[in-house]
Amino acid sequence: MTKTSNKAIKRVIILGIDGAGTFIREAQTPYLDILLAGGVQTCQARTVYPSNSGECWGSLLHGVMPQRHESHVHIQMNRSFPADSLAPSIFRILREARPDSSMAAFVSWQPIVTGIIEEIDGMKKYAAPDEELVPAIGVYLRSNPALELLFVQLDDVDAAGHRHGYGEDSAEYLRAITRADKQIGEISKALLEVGMLEDSLLIITTDHGGGGLDTFNHGSDAPRDMTIFWGCRGPGINPEANLPGLSIMDTAAVALHALGLPIPRDWDAKLPAGLLD
Template sequence: MDAKHVIVISYDAFSEENWERAKTLPNMAKLIKAGAYSTKLRSVYPTLTYTVHTTIVTGVYPDKHGIFHNNPLQPFIREKEQEWFWYREAIKVPTIYDAVQQKKMSTAGLLWPVSGKSAIKYNLPEVHALPKENLGLKVLKSGNPIFGIGLELKYGRYRKGIRQPFLDDFTTLCAVDTIKRKKPNLLLLHLIELDDTKHRLGTDSREIETTLIRMDQRLGKIRRAIEEAGMQEDTVVLIVGDHGQFNVNYKVHLNNMLQEQGLITTEKGEMKWRAYLQSTGGAAYLHVKEGDKEAEKIAINTLQAAMEKEQYGIERIFSRQELDSLHVERSINTMIEAKVGYSFEDTLEERILLDLRADNIKYATHGYSPDKENYRCVFIASGPCIKNDYPLGDMEMVDIAPTIGRVLGVEMKNCDGRVLEEIFV
């Protein structure tokens, strides 16, 4: 064991484009000076939050852990009404928090994706309320109710639903409280404001600066909590960006094309499908009803024809062989990748192509291939057993779980990643 405590801060959408500014902020600068860092952390495909966070805690790619999207496939249901992969039972492999618990060490999770009903001891998981559901009740049922009620009574007044910056402020207060009172061996923390700001206003909006400063202040509160808890000499802090984002000029509703080809139909008022594109934002899975080779052929021909037309923004069509090398969910035979400036949407609309600039709409998204240019993530490991001001080169998202295990003296078996041995003193 190199340290008794690891605090993992998922800094959602923290990517290489934010590095130059973020590294000048006081708390980030202190963590970098006392640690190792990389701006070339390669994410997984597709670069969706739940898919990536599951890789972070398992050390394996999506084709093994099973969380291929934020949402299970639910054709024709609008996103706000869809179930998500909220619960630990959906993950097909062991997690780092399971391994830590088995070593009789304590774990905590604050808004960590896909951790509902998990073995995390102090757990306030990330779940969303569907229509007619009570969010507070759902969170408590999915986590540790006594722990969750305690945090809600103390800090609930600082939160305003899921609005930012209030949500991340609330989560940070919960993290500070948990560090001081519980001193967990492993704390998993998910902060979302940067991702939200990019989605709403674009990657180059003025508000990004304000968001980065607020995030640095949150890091300062967490650093002070570690000191006040007397944990400074025994704690490694990891900051992990899960994906980047790109600005979007055009949204493309590709299922309209499948509908035109008769692969999506309406029968007695009910929508039916033989082939369906499930968007990830910057890419889309082609789902085909099992055994329907004719539908698959029609769908692929339709997509190939669309790729010849610039306005639909299809950069590549990946075959299963190519998806193997990208470690994509094995049940998918075909996937399409969007060009930068385009995103794909599931919904059937009047227009296939929506020009956001014409409507003066700012928007950015992710879900693209992790190999696109200027799309790598940021990683920082800081603590007493870590080399100081040490630049790392390329690394993979699957390297994080085994590296956490190394710090805590817990072996993560059958990982696709490696321990980042070079960062240790």
Template sequence: MEKIARVFIIGWDGAGNFVKAAHTPNLDRLIRMGTFGFDAQTVSPTISAQCWGSLLHGVGPDKHGLTNEIVSEDTYPENSPYPSIFQIVRDSVPDAKMVAFSAWNPINHGIIESSIGVHKVSMNDRDLSLAAAAYIRENPDLKLMFIGLDLPDAGGHQYGYNTPGQHQAIEETDENTGIIIRAIEETGLLTDSLIIAVTDHGGGGEHSHSHGSDHPSDKTIFWGCAGPGIKPDSPLQGDFVITDTAAVVIRALGLTAPSAWEAKLPEGLFFI
């Protein structure tokens, strides 16, 4: 069994669990390779900054304090008791190569700490996927990579969530994800990488074209991972919250999570 050498997080903004209604062969391949669930839960309020902030910082919005307005204007405090997964890796592995490619720039600007040497790129989804794939091919020694794709949320706002219009945006996102996965595979990194696929929230609960409520359509998300030590083609067990992603990343890299984190490692996820 290979040891996990690096972690990729591929995020689909606003996809909820609506991927079940779309044609997603690349996501389906990851599902067959790993452990996945379609009834995981995100935090409240179901808004991007609060949700991605919880994924990356291992605590809920009441602790990390991030909102869409804050992350658009301010950088995350370097002395926070709730450091991001990037900060934990930097503190533990000073020379680690870490990158964030996000179509929604506030993730790079306001959620990930600004002065810890994370290479950051923001552009539209297609160009972002191509740039991320090129980076992987040129930097196989990377340790942690976050990729945030925005089309599912844009499609939900434009056409309504869990509608044919949004499903088309989800399918385009799956194609872009395929570009990234092919780069991982062709560079020889598939066998010793953990790949996490996740969305931050759904939508269409209280309002067909928006999100933010505690309605199950807003709160329910897909989450899964594939890689060494992960049971293939198996369902995610127990109650999983998006915050727990941080604990999975740190466990995969063999590091220690901060005691202040709320993130919990799902039972039985790793079999080594």
């Protein structure tokens, strides 16, 4: 389970822990430790400014800066992300390249599946509290063996930060990270049971940190808000890769490359050198 396989990548799975920043390293995360033992990880990745979920998840899924995708604007105005936007998400790019592709997004923060991801025919979208997402993902995986792209967002860590404070001094916040780690372990177990774990590119990251200027908030350009954890494992991953300057946006470039699709030339996202064979 910890070794990088020689198999080709058949799908990309992005697991997002909202609001965890780099504080993952301060919490007990045994499942992440096992999953990423044969992969690569960094606690020096950077998110986008302002370090809020709409801007950050939008840049992760669209590969461009917030002022270009404007997901946060669509969320604030309670409108769907436009299907004809000049900043398409990785879901729309995959659908246009392979019309029969199977894709899904399971999130706790519902605006992601409306204001950040376009309405795409045949795409599975599911929004529910964290504890309901994991079993729903298991059901979906068992009935969709042709899956090519899955995005998951867990929200309870960010909620704990807002309620109890972000950072290493907040016991409730760290416990929330450990619960999210267990949920990721349950998702990985489901992937293993359906035979999808070893031939998937699995990316685990967070959108922002917190406690930079306000113990109970985020959004600033302070390092505690802007610095994030990012890790991945899967076929062709170089465990010795150095990831200087990695941006949350680069997740989109990694996903497209792993799916065999070209990275748009006008993207702000770049493929990290030496990450994938």
